[in-house]
Amino acid sequence: MVKRKLARALRDGSLGGVAGLAAGAVGMVLAQAAFFALEGGWQGRTLSWMLLGGLIGAGDLLVHRRPVRAGYAAVGGLVGGLMGGLGYEGLTWLLLAQSGAAQVWLGGMGLVLVGACIGALIPWARQVFALGELRVVRGEQQGLVREVSDTASIGCYDGNDLYLPDSGVAWRHAVVRRSEDGFLLEVLAGIDGVARVGERILGPGEEQPLRSGDRIVIGGAELEFVGK
Known part of the structure; x- marks a missing residue:
């Protein structure tokens, strides 16, 4: 580490x-x-x-x-x-x-x-x-905050915008990006992993609109999305 x-x-x-x-x-x-x-x-x-x-x-x-x-x-x-x-x-x-x-x-x-x-x-x-933030509320990077202006990549590769070295996180796992209606989370196609937004589980290639206060679980890490 x-x-x-x-x-x-x-x-x-x-x-x-x-x-x-x-x-x-x-x-x-x-x-x-x-x-x-x-x-x-x-x-x-x-x-x-x-x-x-x-x-x-x-x-x-x-x-x-x-x-x-x-x-x-x-x-x-x-x-x-x-x-x-x-x-x-x-x-x-x-x-x-x-x-x-x-x-x-x-x-x-x-x-x-x-x-x-x-x-x-x-x-x-x-x-x-920045129009949004990703806050790590549980996991190895707890307390870390990353602003989101247009897109933010998430994964265990330390070149991602949000680096999560936790277990169960793929090299480049997901991306948060702007859409016409705000922001959405997309789990990248081709990975061996999922993400959970609230009660919904997203598989590879699936996406979910984000609202301020949404909790995102990726592997052993939990994030909070905060919209501005």
């Missing part, structure tokens, strides 16, 4: 690092272009931070391949860049007359502030805009 969690953390960290590096590089180029287009000033600097944050958030697409989720993350990055950039400008204005050493510290504090705002607002935006 520990080895699998460590492997997933290393893999996700590596993918996230590559995505952040790529998005950051593109973001820096666009940010510089925006800064010079506005001829500098606080407006240009703030817009630059917004572009950088938005592209870092959009880099989520490279990791999870979920356009809707990446769109929400990009919005969070834009807002985080705006808040961090304005905070940076505020610090600059307050400490404008300080010594050179203080200005160096100011630059470091400003970068930390911008990074903290972008890092905090990206997951916040995903939570705010």
Whole structure:
């Protein structure tokens, strides 16, 4: 169990690092272009931070391949860049007359502030805009919560959106996805397993609309779907 969690953390960290590096590089180029287009000033600097944050958030697409989720993350990055950039400008204005050493510290504090705002607002935006959540109420991952924006895969493979290492859970067991009327749970065809929603048992290839508060049992794990 520990080895699998460590492997997933290393893999996700590596993918996230590559995505952040790529998005950051593109973001820096666009940010510089925006800064010079506005001829500098606080407006240009703030817009630059917004572009950088938005592209870092959009880099989520490279990791999870979920356009809707990446769109929400990009919005969070834009807002985080705006808040961090304005905070940076505020610090600059307050400490404008300080010594050179203080200005160096100011630059470091400003970068930390911008990074903290972008890092905090990206997951916040995903939570705010997500239309549903899956909460693990029983099993190995009890207490874990995953937002559902458009689709969420469930299974014992740690590359799923909701990783359930419990007994009786297939490699890729089921998927929760949006439909015209809300969300539904589909047990994937070809697996050796079932899922239970309330009193109904779903076999491979079957699906069931979900309502907020529905309990889902997959193998040794029990989930609660919460709609927003």
